[in-house]
Amino acid sequence: MKKLYVLVSVILSTFFVSCSNQSNKESNDMKTTNAVIENIMQRRSIRNYKDSQVPKDILDKIVECGINAPNAINRQAWEVRVINNPESFSLFKEYLVKDNPDTPKEMIEGCFRGAPTLIVIANDTSFKFSQIDCGLLSENIMLSAWSLGIGSVCLGSPVGFINNSQQAKNMLGFSEGYSTVICIGLGYANENPDAKPRDLSKVKFL
Ligand SMILES: Cc1cc2nc3c(=O)[nH]c(=O)nc-3n(C[C@H](O)[C@H](O)[C@H](O)COP(=O)(O)O)c2cc1C
Incomplete structure (x- = not known):
């Protein structure tokens, strides 16, 4: 027992x-x-894209995710333009080339990394947190895009070219007091880059 x-x-x-x-x-x-x-963890910056355009309903969803980002006092101190029409994108690039005569054409055209869609984000320059808000919006865009099978790349290099070009600025039509702060290229990835290393020593627990 x-x-x-x-x-x-x-x-x-x-x-x-x-x-x-x-x-x-x-x-x-x-x-x-x-x-x-x-x-x-799997999102990567994509710098080589297929020609096919991202359908409009998917772009709508991605942008909606963008503007649902946290932002200071919900002031939504951003404005967003989506250039997904190839003719509009070509015209936009033409303006940048024309208004940045000291920069080689190839450099300006290449700065978009071949992405078929460009999102241009402007911040309210009078609001101290607006750049942070735009960064959070951008990350929501890139992560939601990746989750839907769309590649992206955050693009700082076009900002100076845009800010030099009155014609490009007219085309974007941002409100008074807003200025382009960052761009995002979007499209179907034609490459599968490795993750870039991250430095964990930048993080300390106290
Ligand atoms: C504010 C900002 C500006 C950037 N500008 C560019 C750019 O002009 N061109 C480019 O190819 N990548 C640009 N990148 C992408 C970074 O190079 C990339 O995020 C970084 O190397 C890490 O790689 P990952 O995104 O694949 O993890 C930018 C990223 C950020 C956050």
């Missing part, structure tokens, strides 16, 4: 330890892998 009691105890405790390990493992898995984390 005593032997039977010991045997049952051993079986039951093994069962409960195994269940508890399983549940710890599941909760650890929940913490370290899920669709959002995978999306963040």
Whole structure:
């Protein structure tokens, strides 16, 4: 009888330890892998795109995700322009080339990395948090795009060219007091770049 009691105890405790390990493992898995984390970790800047254009309904969803970013006092101190029409994009590039005569044409055209869609984001320069807000908006755009199978690249280099070009600025039509702060190229990726290394020593827990 005593032997039977010991045997049952051993079986039951093994069962409960195994269940508890399983549940710890599941909760650890929940913490370290899920669709959002995978999306963040797998996103890469894309600098080689297929010719095909991103459908308008997908662009609508991506931009909607953008403007749902956190932003200071919900002032939404941004304005967004999406250039997805190839003729408009060509004209836009023509203006930049014309109004930046000291920069080689190839450099201006190349700065868009071949992305078929360009999103231009402007910030309200009178509001101190507006650049941060635009950065958060940009990240929402790039992550939501990636989750929908669309590649992207954050583009700082066109900003100076745009700000030098009255014709490009007229085309964008941002409100008074707004200035282009960042651009994002979007399209279907034609490359699969490796992750760039990150420096964990920049992070300290106190
Ligand atoms: C503010 C900002 C400006 C950037 N400007 C450019 C750019 O002009 N051209 C470019 O090819 N990539 C640009 N990038 C992309 C970065 O080079 C890229 O994010 C970085 O190397 C890390 O690589 P990953 O995005 O693949 O993780 C920019 C990124 C940020 C955040």
